[in-house]
Amino acid sequence: MEVSPMLDAADGLVRIPAEDLRTLVVGAALFAIGAIGFLTRRNLILLILCGELMLHGVSLSLVTFGKLQNNNEGQAFTIFLLTIAACEAGLALALVLALYRSARSLDVRLWTELREADVALAPIDAPAAVAASSYGEIPKLTPAGAEPAELPRRNKPRK
Amino acid sequence: MSGSEQLTALLQNNSVAIVSMALWIFGILWMMPGRKVTPSRGVIPGLVLTLTGVAGLLLSFNAVYADVSEEVMFWAFSIIALVCATLMITARNPVYAALFFALATLSTCGLFMLQNAPFLAAATVIVYAGAVIVTFLFVIMLAQQSGAAGYDQTAGRAAPTVLASFVLLGTVSVLVSMAPPEISTVPPVDDSLRLAGAATAGEDAAGTAPGGGASMRIAPVDELLAQEAAAAAAAEANKPEPVVNLLSRATVSHPVGSMKGLGRSLFGDYLFAVELAGTILLIACIGAIAIAPRREEGAL
Incomplete structure (x- = not known):
């Protein structure tokens, strides 16, 4: 296996090869973009996706460091990262379901009780009007038969 | 400046x-x-x-x-x-x-x-x-x-x-x-050490494991410890080596990312962590089932 040529800086120290440096910067850029999305967007599902994007950037950096070191530890670490990311995604989607059940919305600004006391409450817009469908008037089926009777709930919601 | x-x-x-x-x-x-x-x-x-x-x-x-x-x-x-x-x-x-x-x-x-x-x-x-x-x-x-x-x-x-x-x-x-140079390129280790260990192990195991070539065999722990000691001694003789997880290092015959090298790293150096990761997956699974809403409670 050949070792990629190294870049000698002016001070004579051995630097990271420029091709691998490029890949490291791509990883860092993925992390930065994911961070921007996580901090600005308001959809809970989009926040999960942005977190995953940040993890991709970290994985890319770890793999590149492992390649530089001629060591499999970087890739082993990334496999663990993948495992934790799967756990995180599962738990986060379950949380999103629970939050959606309470608020009937995916807006993250509905959940600002844990803010600092001196920070102003973020504005919550009124529920947006349903956008007009681009298909015009959609035909509906004629109602037929009797209204279904509502079945009694077996269990009362727990207090 | x-x-x-x-x-x-x-x-x-x-x-x-x-x-x-x-x-x-x-x-x-x-x-x-x-x-x-x-x-x-x-x-x-x-x-x-x-x-x-x-x-x-x-x-x-x-x-x-x-x-x-x-x-x-x-x-x-x-x-x-x-x-x-x-x-x-x-x-x-x-x-x-x-x-x-x-x-x-x-x-x-x-x-x-x-x-x-x-x-x-x-x-x-x-x-x-x-x-x-x-x-x-x-x-x-x-x-x-x-x-x-x-x-x-x-x-x-x-x-x-x-x-x-x-x-x-x-x-x-x-x-x-x-x-700094410490995280810069490190050449792959020469696998003469590991090959020597595997060759002697192969001679030892030749009677007990027919058909198992020396290269296919996973070395037992004491052998690996001996290898590590030998590597440490060799490293001390040449120059200080910061890497201690011997199984994770790529060799000339098994470069970075090869299935065998990655498997040796995961199930050698990181066996305990692999078991822990499985446990964490199970716990996350239980947690997700507990958090996700249920139909009897009027959910969805």
Whole structure:
């Protein structure tokens, strides 16, 4: 296996090869973009996706460091990262379901009780009007038969 | 050299990268939804700015792979990954965001492939294929019921966030490019040590394990400890070696990312961590089932 040529800086120290440096910067850029999305967007599902994007950037950096070191530890670490990311995604989607059940919305600004006391409450817009469908008037089926009777709930919601 | 001179030199040496990042910033800010619901300004100008910025940032490294096909693949994968990531965080429709996320993930897997990680690329594709499908289901189930929602058409304060994130990106890039030799290239270990150990082990095991060649056999622990001691002695004789996990190091016959090398690392050095990871998966599974709403409680 050949070792990629190294870049000698002016001070004579051995630097990271420029091709691998490029890949490291791509990883860092993925992390930065994911961070921007996580901090600005308001959809809970989009926040999960942005977190995953940040993890991709970290994985890319770890793999590149492992390649530089001629060591499999970087890739082993990334496999663990993948495992934790799967756990995180599962738990986060379950949380999103629970939050959606309470608020009937995916807006993250509905959940600002844990803010600092001196920070102003973020504005919550009124529920947006349903956008007009681009298909015009959609035909509906004629109602037929009797209204279904509502079945009694077996269990009362727990207090 | 004083601090201001250093800063000036840094800015002059990296002017192409800085200008590219500025273009990229403007592209993101152009496409990002505002704080109030406004109609989209059109994706094309932002897309052009983003493409120029990403290409300029990558060009500023002034590096090429020795292999032309690798170079072409690197450019394709990194540009698709970064542009799709930008489109994903600025998408006004969560369905499009999930689609762009899938594209960015696939391109990242291509970059894994270029960095000698074929197994990781395959594993990531398999894991995230399921993840993206589930995300699609959630988006269709939850978000699309009420049409275009107001919280998808607006975003928080974009400008300070984008600026802070790109300052982070620039700082990381500069620090990495000035990385000390310790995290720089390390040549692969000569596997004469391991081969010698495996050869003696093969002689020992020849009677008990017919058909098991020396190269296919996983060495028992005491042998590995002996190898490690030998490696430590050899390292002390030559120069200090910071790496202690002997099984994880790539050898000439098993370079980085080979299935055998990765398996030895995972199930040798990190066996306990693998068991822990399985436990964590189980706990997360239990937690998700506990948190997710149930129908009897009037959910969904």
